[in-house]
Every structure is written in C-alpha cells, then in structure tokens.
Amino acid sequence: MLVTRQPVLRRFWYATLPLHQLEQGPRSFRLLGVPLVLWLDSLGRPAALRDRCCHRTARLSKGFVENGHIVCGYHGWTYDTCGRCVRIPQNELGAVPDSARVDAFACEARYGYAWVALEQPLAPIPEFEEDSRPGFRRILQFHETWATSPLRFMENAFDNSHFSFVHRSNFGIQEQPRPSPYDIRESGDGFSAHTVVRIRNPESSHRVTGSAEPYTERQLHNRWWLPFVRRFGCVYAPSGRHHIIYNCATPIDDEHISLAQWLYRDDTEDDCSAVELIAWDRPIVDEDRDILEATDPDAALDLQRRTEQHMASDRPGLLMRKRLLALLREHGESESHRQTSAG
Numbered sequence: 001m002l003v004t005r006q007p008v009l010r011r012f013w014y015a016t017l018p019l020h021q022l023e024q025g026p027r028s029f030r031l032l033g034v035p036l037v038l039w040l041d042s043l044g045r046p047a048a049l050r051d052r053c054c055h056r057t058a059r060l061s062k063g064f065v066e067n068g069h070i071v072c073g074y075h076g077w078t079y080d081t082c083g084r085c086v087r088i089p090q091n092e093l094g095a096v097p098d099s100a101r102v103d104a105f106a107c108e109a110r111y112g113y114a115w116v117a118l119e120q121p122l123a124p125i126p127e128f129e130e131d132s133r134p135g136f137r138r139i140l141q142f143h144e145t146w147a148t149s150p151l152r153f154m155e156n157a158f159d160n161s162h163f164s165f166v167h168r169s170n171f172g173i174q175e176q177p178r179p180s181p182y183d184i185r186e187s188g189d190g191f192s193a194h195t196v197v198r199i200r201n202p203e204s205s206h207r208v209t210g211s212a213e214p215y216t217e218r219q220l221h222n223r224w225w226l227p228f229v230r231r232f233g234c235v236y237a238p239s240g241r242h243h244i245i246y247n248c249a250t251p252i253d254d255e256h257i258s259l260a261q262w263l264y265r266d267d268t269e270d271d272c273s274a275v276e277l278i279a280w281d282r283p284i285v286d287e288d289r290d291i292l293e294a295t296d297p298d299a300a301l302d303l304q305r306r307t308e309q310h311m312a313s314d315r316p317g318l319l320m321r322k323r324l325l326a327l328l329r330e331h332g333e334s335e336s337h338r339q340t341s342a343g
C-alpha cells in the first residue's frame, strides 16, 4: 500500500516527535510525505506547519522560536501557530500581506508526544488507559525510523506465530510453532484481540516477568485502532505483572515509518528500572525490525492474495486488511494496492 496515495490516511492522528525534543527548538518531521516543522508555543503547546517558508521556500525548521512564534532563519519572516505571517522585518511599518501564510495542521500534546492530523480527523487520539491509571509509570521506550510500511508493522504486532522463529533465541518456543487462537471483537475504530501465549523465561527475563520459572504465560489483551496504533496488553502469569506496550507506526513516506513505543508498568523502579526495561525490549524490537525491513512494504493490501499467501491463523491480519480496504473504498481512494507482474 502506497500510503501517500491514500488521502483518507491524512484524516487520522499520528504520534510524531517526543515533546522533550521540541524543548530544544524547532524540529522537522515528515508525515505521509508532507514536510512539517514542529515547535512549542509560548504556553508549551506543540504546533505544526508545513516546513516551507512562503517567502523563498526555506525550511522553517532551520529557524528558531521567538515569543512562541517560528522565525524563518533566512530573512526572519515570523509565523504564528495558525501559519499566519505576523512579521516581515524588512517591511516598513511592519506591513504583512494577507497572502503571507503557510499551511497549518492540527497538533496536540498527548502521552509525551506531539500528535498531528493533516486533515479533519475521523477519530480521536486513541485512549491509552494506563496513562492516567494510578500505579502505572510511563516509559518512552523507542522512537526511531524503520524501512517498512505501517501495515507490515501492525500485522506483525498481532501475528503470534512469528514468536517461534523471529524471537526463537529470546522468549519464542521454536518447538511450538502453532499460535494460540485469538478471541477477536470488532469495534467501530478497530478490534480487540485476546489470547494466552506460553513463552520461555530465561534468567535475563526474570525481573521483567516477575517470575523465576523457566516458562511463563502472557495473557494478551491487545487492541488495534485504525489505521496504525496498537496496544500490546500483556499480563504475565502467574506474577500478574503488567507489561503494556503501545505503538504508533507513523507513516513517514511510502517506504518508512517512525515508530513510537510507550511502555506502562505497574511495578516500581526497584522491581525493574526503566533502563533495564528498555535494554530488555531492545533486542526483541530489533528482531522485529530486522525481519520487517526484509519484507516488501508495498504488497500488504493485496486482498486477492496474488502476491502472498496467508496463514489460516492470521485472522487479525486479514481483518485489519479488510477494514483498511473498506476505509479506502468508502473514501474513494484511487489506488489500494499494486499488482505485481508476479501476481
């Protein structure tokens, strides 16, 4: 799926940059092929404009912030958060023509990130329930660029059969390749998917899982929100320790995503520190990244299954494709997938 050719995808919220990065000054970000500049206004709220000055096209992200406005680093034209030019330093009496403006986009602070929607959103930012739940701490685990498509990331997130292979040197059990079935419940904005997965529990995992047994269970209460946000709602049994991950696979362009990963835990720093938890998840995430970057990002929405075969167990992946295609069709998109000559 070429995400930049699907206009409806512009009508969702995406996590872009961690807010703490914006505290250092304006930053550039590319969302669905659109270059953005993000910064914090005088009240500390994030703002997003097209990263292109309307004077001589310089990238505004090369500029600086003054009194909550973004100032172009070339000749100092200054813009407010609505994209209106409020100052042209070279003009006498400060005259600014009405036409001096750049595109502005909806931008909200949530869960430590600046979220952006390029057009009127069809749905609110998904609710991360643990973010406001007492006893949980939020850890911003990863923020990085992957050379894959957001749908590839999402289908992998619900594909438990990859554990036995991609993660065989970690928690996966290679002798147990058949995934436990999901109980799936659809909703207007996606679905929930519940299952229980048995995993290996090497000593390096004991403080994470809260168990010293050689095997433990993941009780998974997962969730998918259209188009590219997911919850990995893991409760380890028998310890009862919660290890809740949220991801937003933000489409940068047709070949890259910006992956944001949050972790919520209901234990303390003494039980398992944030540094340990990031270090523990790092190789797992790298294993997923390595295999996803070795797939074709552009074949994932081919409903005819002409370019790839699917496992009977992959109900979440099939449902995801069905819902995404319905969304694209409902909104009259021009191109839903590429038919390859091998099809």
Ligand code: FES
Pocket (backbone or CB within 6 Å): 053, 054, 055, 056, 057, 058, 072, 073, 074, 075, 076, 077
């Ligand atoms: S290009 Fe931005 S002020 Fe001239």
Ligand SMILES: [Fe+2]
Pocket (backbone or CB within 6 Å): 162, 163, 166, 167, 284, 288
């Ligand atoms: Fe994985």
